[in-house]
Amino acid sequence: MDNAIELVNVTKEYPLVRALDNLSFSVKKNSVHGFIGPNGAGKSTTMKIISGVTRATSGSLYLFGEEITQKNRKKYSIGYLPENPPLYMNMQVDEYLYFVAKLWKISKDNIATSINRVIETCSLSNVTKRIIGNLSKGFKQRVGLAQALIHNPSIIILDEPMSGLDPKSISEIRHLIKSLAMNHTVLFSTHQLHDVAMICGHISIVNNGQIVKNDKVSDIQGDLNTNQNITGELELLFNQLTNDQGAIHDFIR
Amino acid sequence: MISxxxxxxxxxKELKSYFLSPLIYIVAALFTLIVGWLFFNYLIIAKQVEHSSITDTVIVPIFGNLNFLFLLIAPITTMGVFTEEYKNNTMDLLHISKVNDLDIVLSKLIASVFSNLFLLLLTLILPIILFFSGHSDWGIFISCYFGMILSIFCYCSVGVFTSSISKNQIVASFLTFFLLFGLMLFALAANATDNQMVAEFIRYLGITFHYQGFARGAIRNYDVVYYLTFPIFFIFLTYKRLDARNW
Structure with a gap:
């Protein structure tokens, strides 16, 4: 089984809204998979279902080939960074990471090592004693990322991890995500097609709760063959698949 | 399975956030001020009333007032327990980690009960003052404090539940207050019917009816049963609420 994540005909209904409509796609083990789509397409809902924050109305979720039910939901440890990082604003950074480590039942002997590892990975060493509420948006995002990595999860779900970061931080996070792919499966959503082109091996484009494209980035480049750079091609494809006629027109012109 | x-x-974590916030200290300051003022007044009245004991003129009425004060305080101390988690998206973190929903509900309840017990602890000055003035009826104090602790458990369980169903702290605190006040009014509602059975049943549902026994120094088994089942019912409702959030 070389799929780490597989969704089969997943539907999620909220009152008066069908957020996901028979959505199916898979993410290969130890890969970085880009998840893109316009606002309200269903990206965050899909990520919430995979991470276990919410449940699908119908359909199946498989992690490493095993169907996830209510009983085995907590068997797989998943690192999840939502769009707005889950932070306790009155805690210090190190205190927060210690609390998260405890939530994940990291053994006493390994807690300090795990905290030091994520502090170094996410470049938080200068702010460990700072109150989270007083940090800048970029640092809050890094703390959010640190909590998603602290238990060394096999699957990492990142919902727009680069939002609010400065260009230097974006570049650092990009390298970090790339490096994570060696031992982890990373699914991340973004609006920056440039990031997808630089980091991802595979992408899925979602629109109106359905997957409209799920392919290798290199294959997409071959299919389009517009002599644009990959970011440009992705932008054209994105606009085509999400029916943004105005944007396509502007792009071609 | 509870862990x-x-x-x-x-x-x-909850207790730390309670005691790092200025709210609990503001509430404590107001609470001690009110309790001190009430105690002083009851002592003055006790001196004026002949042939009456300190128990009847000071202890019973002051613990009656304490019960009502906690009905006002519990909504304030519990209003943020879940609403803050919703606001900071930290419920998602708790949901996906190794803790289960029942652990979350129980920890919230225990922490909010402890924060209220901290306030109750401040009232221990009253029996100490009475002890030094020669009062030695300790049974009534034990009974009153036991009833108070059980009442706080009930009030906090309602507060934790309303906090779980609302994303707004003010709405949560008003809901708690009106629910608790409504339950208190059950004692009056019982007078509206001529049917003795129905009246007794309605009276039984009200918190005041059960607290009265403790305030008089009588610990009755059906009062204890009520005080134990009441929070369990609201813990169950809160647990179901968290579970429903997943669907």
């Missing part, structure tokens, strides 16, 4: 380790971690 005491998880409950301990979460309760510790």
């Amino acid at each position: 005491f380790g998880n409950i301990f971690i979460l309760t510790k």
